[in-house]
Amino acid sequence: MRAVQFITPGSAATALKIVDLPTPKPKATQILLKIKAFGLNRSELLSRLYGRAPIGPVPSGRVLGVEATGVVEETGAEVSVSSYPKGAIAMTAIGGMGIAYDGGYAQYCCVEASNVRVLKSQNTQLSWEVLGALPEMLQTAWGCLFRCLKLKAGDKLLVRGGTTSVGLAAAAIAKRHGAAVMSTTRRADSTTHNLLKDNGAEHILVDDDKDLRPAVTAVWPTGADKVLELVGGSSLASSLACLAPEGICCFVGLVGGSPAITDFSPLAMIPTGAYLTAYAERTFQASNFPLDELVQDIEDGSLPVKPGKVFQLNEIVEAHECLEKGESGGKIVVLTGM
Incomplete structure (x- = not known):
């Protein structure tokens, strides 16, 4: 072979x-x-x-x-x-x-x-x-959204690293389940923005490594209920700052090159009443996510993956x-x- x-x-x-x-x-x-x-x-x-x-x-x-x-x-x-x-x-x-x-x-x-x-x-x-x-992309997207972020209809979801495969899949799945989606990208071109919109993002932010909270709260005054952090340790503090009261941030990022967090300071980084979790599943079992249901959604066109x-x-x-x-x-x- x-x-x-x-x-x-x-x-x-x-x-x-x-x-x-x-x-x-x-x-x-x-x-x-x-x-x-x-x-x-x-x-x-x-x-x-x-x-x-x-x-x-x-x-x-x-x-x-x-x-x-x-x-x-x-x-x-x-x-x-x-x-x-x-x-x-x-x-x-x-x-x-x-x-x-x-x-x-x-x-x-x-x-x-x-x-x-x-x-x-x-x-x-x-x-x-x-x-x-599909396998790893769907399992990770679903696991982050529902096992870690406890996503529900009406939630405001910020996807940090929106053009990644997991970011695109998560946005599409979240929109299908009634959440409002905001995705970030480092690119300002129309092709990238159309890709994000086609996959469920209602709002798009260009990520320039600056404080994102003002841009997020300009759309959602109290912040994001849920944040999916796909970039990595370098942007975690900024993502946590975008959370609404009692919000949850799920860390699963490798796009920035490393999951390591330099000088991590929980008291300084995690807002009072907010929550930080991570997705690190090590198995591929039926209890992890509804593979067959998602495959059917993709086949009938209701999930644009x-x-x-x-x-x-x-x-x-x-x-x-x-x-x-x-x-x-x-x-x-x-x-x-x-």
Whole structure:
């Protein structure tokens, strides 16, 4: 099988190598997934640049990729064939993929059956380009909105880092659930603003690293009820300052390059009565988010989620360069040719 290995920290051209590897065999509790497509994620960019992901070091020779979409190829001896029939469309994400063991940048990968979701709708008309964009993006967006921010209809949601794939998906999902959405971007061009509006943002702020609260309160006088912080540690204090009384900020950001918070001072940064939480799910299980419901919403057009740019496996260097530059306008998806 063809796969992409991490060699050494650095540029995409020096850090990533396309290789031929033996197709792995699933252990007793695993599934062999024939991968059709996979999405790119900021954590993989950190792995490539620094040889380290947020949850630990990434060894040389590791096949990167924290998610994958494809079909069930083979099941281990202890896995129910009726639950995971051969050829069934399935998705997987995180659980150590691409860090503790070889991940989704390949034509096949072995993962624990408990971390694989088989779609209920096996006759979906969605393309592999779309399906490949969904696993980690939807789980993170949903988890941030409803498990961490406790989003409800009527809430005023500020999405910091609105043009990220999670930011776009979160805005679309939040609007569908009756929230008012304000998204930030560093770009003032009409293409970017139209992208944000098409994905649910009613208000758009150009983020120039200055205090955002005056701009937020000009629209929402008491501030944002909920803030989704996708940029990183460098902008957390500013995001917390935008909260309304008893508001909640969910921190999940890597766009700024690091989740680390320099000189974190809770008493100075967190407003009285406000709340700070973080999203860091490590599994891909049915209880985490309603995958099948969201896939149906995308298929019937009620949830406007689609990939940004699509590459082939032999274009992995170009795909990573696009990710690093932030030029995708949504989730970057790579097709494996399987």
